[in-house]
Amino acid sequence: MATLQISTGRADITPPIGSIMVGYGVDTPRLATGVHRPLQARCSVLWDDGFPNVIVTVDTLAFGHTLHQSIRDKVGALGVGTSDFVLCASHTHSGPALPEKLEPYIAYNATSAQRTRIAAVGTALADTVVQLVADTLNGDRTTCTLDYKVGTAGFAVNREAMGYLERDVPVLVARSAAGDPLAILFGYGCHPVAAGGQSMLDPDFPGAAAERIEASTDALAQFVLGPSGDQDPAGASGLPLVEALGAQLAGAVTTAAATPGRALAGPVLTGLSTVSLPLDITNTPANLAAVRSLYTIRQANAGLPGYYRRHATRMIQQIDARSFATTVPLPLQVWKLSGNPGLRIAFSGGEVVSGFGAYFRTLFGGSTRVWFATGGNETPCYIPSDEILNRTVSYAAGKDADYPGLAGGSMTVYAYLGHFRGKPTPASPDGVEQIYINALRAMLGTP
Incomplete structure (x- = not known):
């Protein structure tokens, strides 16, 4: 011992x-x-x-x-x-x-x-x-x-x-x-x-x-x-x-x-790794142009909280510079x-x-x-489950009613272009929940 x-x-x-x-x-x-x-x-x-x-x-x-x-x-x-x-x-x-x-x-x-x-x-x-x-x-x-x-x-x-x-x-x-x-x-x-x-x-x-x-x-x-x-x-x-x-x-x-x-x-046995979690972003010129136009509307909407408008400004800058993240390392x-x-x-x-x-x-x-x-080492944003991601509006999921495809809620102050990708149907690609669980299960080992 x-x-x-x-x-x-x-x-x-x-x-x-x-x-x-x-x-x-x-x-x-x-x-x-x-x-x-x-x-x-x-x-x-x-x-x-x-x-x-x-x-x-x-x-x-x-x-x-x-x-x-x-x-x-x-x-x-x-x-x-x-x-x-x-x-x-x-x-x-x-x-x-x-x-x-x-x-x-x-x-x-x-x-x-x-x-x-x-x-x-x-x-x-x-x-x-x-x-x-x-x-x-x-x-x-x-x-x-x-x-x-x-x-x-x-x-x-x-x-x-x-x-x-x-x-x-x-x-x-x-x-x-x-x-x-x-x-x-x-x-x-x-x-x-x-x-x-x-x-x-x-x-x-x-x-x-x-x-x-x-x-x-x-x-x-x-x-x-x-x-x-x-x-x-x-x-x-x-x-x-x-x-x-x-x-x-x-x-x-x-x-x-x-x-x-x-x-x-x-x-004491220890392990450390990083998992890459996918954001729900369609990275094509046509979609990015559409997303940019919606962020322009948000940027000008005085009825929104100031941080939503400032987030829109940052996202327009990132789209123009093609500097936005499509995944989140955790x-x-x-x-x-x-x-x-x-x-x-x-x-x-x-x-x-x-x-x-x-x-x-x-x-x-x-x-x-x-x-x-939780809160270990670094905190890039909230980590929501599919139960939450499948909602139309959720602060933790980063989704709002005005433009559900854009980043909303918590994903505005954490400065991302979109919310996480979920798995809305069994045939959908694995989303944040499945990738996160599989990565941590592999580290924790057999129950």
Whole structure:
């Protein structure tokens, strides 16, 4: 059996007051006026017979491809294997805007000067994360055991009116020889939007929960997001709701961690790959001309939200330059731990809807056997199922009633020309759902 050790670290990543805030389409950038709770990056290194497996959780909305890859390359230079490093964004909507995702001009109407400042915030964040990993790798190591339980929380509601509701709270604990928690990894599938569109920097309910867990256990507490693309918190948005939901989630985690769960062990087996998901774009001159004309109509429609009009402007530019994407690359990562039974953890990129979580939990025997996490490494957009893609109008699917073939809803602020390709009939080519499931199933292995 492999000898396991744990190292932990944290770093403050709170940006300056006045930074543009993330997460909602606006015409005037939302500027941070204060700090309700500091934003943090947390790092744990699980040493498996001396080999590091690194997980960094960050109080931010999402990482785009360029920022994620920059961090990953620099962490690799520290001696960490590519698939042995996972970067998780908590998806708070009360953090700083970062480059790429959401697209700063489209989502926030950010000027060129403001976009330069956003890029500087992203560079500073990346530097802090890499330094945190270096410091944790060089920090003290404590021999540990691992155990796992699944708690319950009940504040997520399905905003797409689907039948799926997230309830499971996976909890993985690294303990000292005396049984004391040293690090706790926990998750829940619900959009961290409890704070709403206020102007105080805050990690939302995941950060409130982590702070409470750390205060009661003296362990490092790291949150990873579950499938939440269609899951919102119940209650009136505001900082009081952040505190209430944080307390509820922390209670579920501390209750689960109070006594050891199922024992897990090394070796830690890891894998990382990228799947290419198809957009529903007919890339012919005639169709592109038709699409361009519709985007011209959107661009001039003062009755639409500003971010729709700015998206139309960007799409016209991309059509003219032939620079639009026809596929979306999505990173998929899997860690496997031994035990009786063992545990498979899937770290999927993207804002994945809960139907995928339900599918994989059913396939592998529930959250006791597989942990389905999202927001891993980078978030290019929402990842919708066919159930959602087959709707005429859906924010998660990126479809609107005016021109259903164009990008709408979430695909506007994520800056794509069209929505994903689905599989409306059995004879249709495989779409995002089938390609995504097949790729992740291959990584997870036989149920």
